[in-house]
Amino acid sequence: MTAPSHHAYVPFVSVHNMMRLVLHVGIERVLVDLAAEIAADFLRWPAFDKTPRVASHSDVGVIELMPTSDGQTYGFKYVNGHPSNMKQGLQTVTAFGLLADVATGYPLLLSEMTILTALRTAATSAMAAKWLAPAGATTMALIGNGAQAEFQALAFKAICGVAQVRLYDIDPAATRKCAANLRGYGLGVVSCATAEEALLGAQIITTVTADKQYATILTDNMVGPGVHINGVGGDCPGKTELHRDILLRSAIFVEYPPQTRIEGEIQQLDADHPVTELWQVMAGQAPGRTDARQITLFDSVGFAIEDFSALRYVLGKLRDTGFCEQLDMIADPDDPRDLFGMLLRAA
Numbered sequence: 117m118t119a120p121s122h123h124a125y126v127p128f129v130s131v132h133n134m135m136r137l138v139l140h141v142g143i144e145r146v147l148v149d150l151a152a153e154i155a156a157d158f159l160r161w162p163a164f165d166k167t168p169r170v171a172s173h174s175d176v177g178v179i180e181l182m183p184t185s186d187g188q189t190y191g192f193k194y195v196n197g198h199p200s201n202m203k204q205g206l207q208t209v210t211a212f213g214l215l216a217d218v219a220t221g222y223p224l225l226l227s228e229m230t231i232l233t234a235l236r237t238a239a240t241s242a243m244a245a246k247w248l249a250p251a252g253a254t255t256m257a258l259i260g261n262g263a264q265a266e267f268q269a270l271a272f273k274a275i276c277g278v279a280q281v282r283l284y285d286i287d288p289a290a291t292r293k294c295a296a297n298l299r300g301y302g303l304g305v306v307s308c309a310t311a312e313e314a315l316l317g318a319q320i321i322t323t324v325t326a327d328k329q330y331a332t333i334l335t336d337n338m339v340g341p342g343v344h345i346n347g348v349g350g351d352c353p354g355k356t357e358l359h360r361d362i363l364l365r366s367a368i369f370v371e372y373p374p375q376t377r378i379e380g381e382i383q384q385l386d387a388d389h390p391v392t393e394l395w396q397v398m399a400g401q402a403p404g405r406t407d408a409r410q411i412t413l414f415d416s417v418g419f420a421i422e423d424f425s426a427l428r429y430v431l432g433k434l435r436d437t438g439f440c441e442q443l444d445m446i447a448d449p450d451d452p453r454d455l456f457g458m459l460l461r462a463a
């Protein structure tokens with residue numbers, strides 16, 4: 117049997133290699149780099165194919181495909197969201213993704229994306245807050261202390277200059293885990309017994325809880341003027357975190373309106389409620405925060421372009437680090453029409 121041609125091999129970044137790569141570069145450096153990578157793609161937003169993600173819902177969760185292309189490179193992510201998984205010792209969110217060459221359709225990269233999603237979500241949140249949060253914000257309430265939480269805390273530290281995080285989770289064990297993991301990063305960490313306590317003195321509020329229902333993590337009376345809300349956990353039909361009245365008082369910024377209107381906090385509002393696309397703020401085409409008393413809300417659901425940027429970043433890093441394996445993934449016979457012959461010759 118002859119060895120596969122070099123076209124057969126696709127670089128594959130396993131969980132093991134993703135962890136090596138992130139620790140080699142440094143977690144905060146990766147978050148800063150990813151925010152820059154995502155910002156660069158948001159600034160060329162019109163160049164991308166865009167579609168709301170394709171979702172398959174069940175009673176307990178959702179499985180989604182998130183495709184996009186800039187005409188040269190195509191990418192997609194497979195991701196699930198199953199809030200009940202945690203009780204079985206499983207992750208709420210897992211993911212993997214692929215980049216491919218548009219010219220041939222051949223894959224360029226296959227990668228784990230559970231860790232990469234946590235990193236890119238946090239980098240996107242902090243990137244948005246750089247544009248929208250009140251000037252000089254240094255304290256962030258972090259409600260929901262599960263898998264995504266530490267990534268959010270470190271992204272806001274590295275990208276926005278947040279110096280103190282105030283943690284709250286309905287499960288105190290999650291808060292203990294998060295506080296312990298954040299030790300040694302130079303962040304002030306305060307563990308709180310209630311969501312109200314977590315909000316004390318916070319100029320930024322991140323909600324990153326998981327529950328498949330219309331939850332009310334924040335009620336209207338909890339949110340004072342001038343804060344920035346980074347709403348991460350409301351990302352599915354029937355799964356929100358904020359009371360509707362907060363939305364009615366906020367200037368709302370979103371990734372891709374056709375997807376966010378289905379999945380985000382704004383599913384609670386009329387279909388024509390005004391929202392601003394974040395990329396337009398970044399491109400100078402729409403205003404961001406306009407006054408110090410305004411409540412700004414980044415209604416984050418996660419969009420395919422963020423995953424595309426993150427995968428491209430990882431592919432670029434492989435050239436220097438080699439943290440990947442070569443997968444024999446594409447059947448590529450020497451004579452492209454002799455796929456059957458290739459199979460017979462393997463006997």
Ligand SMILES: NC(=O)c1ccc[n+]([C@@H]2O[C@H](COP(=O)([O-])OP(=O)(O)OC[C@H]3O[C@@H](n4cnc5c(N)ncnc54)[C@H](O)[C@@H]3O)[C@@H](O)[C@H]2O)c1
Nearest residue numbers: 208237260262263264285286290324325326349416417418
């Ligand atoms: N917007 C995005 O791009 C994006 C990306 C990834 C994940 N998410 C979403 O972020 C959320 C968190 O993901 P995760 O992987 O950290 O999940 P996780 O299950 O690991 O953690 C969620 C935490 O929320 C806590 N929680 C649940 N209800 C709460 C409440 N009422 N008050 C306070 N805490 C509460 C749970 O105890 C748990 O510790 C999920 O809803 C997920 O779908 C969004």
